[in-house]
Amino acid sequence: MSGNDANRIRIFDTTLRDGEQSPGASMTLEEKIRIAEVLEAMKVDIIEAGFAIASNGDFEAVSKIAAQIKNSTVCSLARAATADIDRAAEALKSAKSSRIHTFIATSPLHMRVKLQMEPSAVLEAIHRSVSHARSRMGDVEWSAEDATRSEIDFLCRAVETAIKAGASTINLPDTVGYATPAEYERLVRTVIERVPNSDKAIFSTHCHNDLGLAVANSLAGVAGGARQIECTINGIGERAGNAAMEEIVMALRTRHDVMPWHTNIETTEIMRISRLVSTVTGFAVQNNKAIVGANAFAHESGIHQDGVLKNAETYEIMTPESVGLNKSSLVMGKHSGRHAFADKLRELGYELGDNAFQECFRRFKELGDRKKQIYDEDIVALVDDEVATSENRIQVVSLSTHSSSNGRAVSDMTLRVDGEEVSVVTYGSGPVDAAFNAIKQIIGFDPHLQLFQVHAVTQGTDAQAECTVRLEEGGRTVNGQGAHEDTVTAAARAYVSAVNKLTLKRQKTAPQPMVAS
């Protein structure tokens, strides 16, 4: 994307610093380096690699990332304290491009309660810390922690002080995610308008998501004049997290018509980094999360699937490829329609005649009513079962069984034999035995069961069972398969499938009566 440089938004990623502040999200050194490498590959402008004074581990991570990353600026956080700044400078010393990010709170509450400092002392601390940081490094960012709950006059004086002392980036964090978009836009605009030397700095947003407004506020901040956005992958961060980088970048790209700003981010790396951060932190991405959630490019309803098959733009405002996904997915379930089912069958390599298709679709809908998720394997099992049994002389119409842990099982079975329905009630040592006895009683002969095997097609207790039955009779051996989410029905279908093969073989030599009299 090209554009006027005044419209270029720098992306400052703080996944490794603020993101790691999410309770439970600690990352190892190796994991941080892997994440930094992908951030660099996706052309992030500034990577905040850690808070060097926080621990030896943080120091080492910042140092190693600084030494390794060449195409992004590497940054460390530091309080308004000489020791913090020196530690940050030390950790960053081998970086090709580096930044010290120093901060202090400017809201009355934070100054009084947390820092226990008078506002005048805070102004002095800003001057001292930024000047010291500048003496150690050319690129210094200063943040007014809790800017959105600060008094505007004081905030403007603090910003002016920081710029005078040499800060070239001024960040106005919504530290507790309190602002609304209109307020935040106004805050950024007001500070830029009122601070006399504001043209010497780039203004930045850093929005938390306590009210779910982090991304909206960041974009509002840009409308107010900010040209750097601080954000994290998957929106991880302190409490409810930070603005999600993938959402910001894709919003700017997708709605360029109304937001004339652009980033340098290589968006096709988005899925890769999202999965990496999720794996490393153990923080699953919610299915309906914008851009990177499992459902972000997935469609289950028949009407949507039909639309997407005709033209993806009907229900997709960006392409899956643009975020590094191969394609959108049509999730098969009870809401799917014939168009999507036919498309799925083609993808799985099936070509069915009309009748078989209609029957498979009917069974698929039934399965969808009973099973939460339908996987490709379920459809394969269902279609194979249907294709294998649709021409059979004997078919299972219905089966119900009752069993208990300390007694016999009973089966109530109806088979269709040459178009005629026959029902029997039989007993057995278990439900499968009872069902097999029913089939034997109806067909009138008793083949030897050589093999009975069951396996679950997919995971979960609602998975379909796939059964194989091997029968032998008079030197003839046949295998039959059956699939169903009820294991006993799957077994019965497999048995009947084998019996059909056996009767075919028997008829070729010595035709027998099909129905017991």
Ligand SMILES: CC(=O)SCCNC(=O)CCNC(=O)[C@H](O)C(C)(C)COP(=O)(O)OP(=O)(O)OC[C@H]1O[C@@H](n2cnc3c(N)ncnc32)[C@H](O)[C@@H]1OP(=O)(O)O
């Ligand atoms: C909004 C943010 O995300 S800010 C970043 C938050 N991230 C972190 O805190 C993670 C890393 N932090 C740490 O490892 C530790 O808190 C350290 C190493 C920084 C400090 O540890 P400790 O010296 O034990 O202090 P502790 O964390 O208990 O308290 C913080 C101290 O820093 C002071 N402080 C807080 N912010 C600043 C600041 N910007 N500049 C100067 N001092 C500050 C507090 O007033 C308090 O000072 P006090 O000890 O005189 O009361």
Ligand SMILES: CC(C)C(=O)C(=O)O
């Ligand atoms: C240190 C600053 C940038 C911060 O993380 C915040 O205010 O949330």
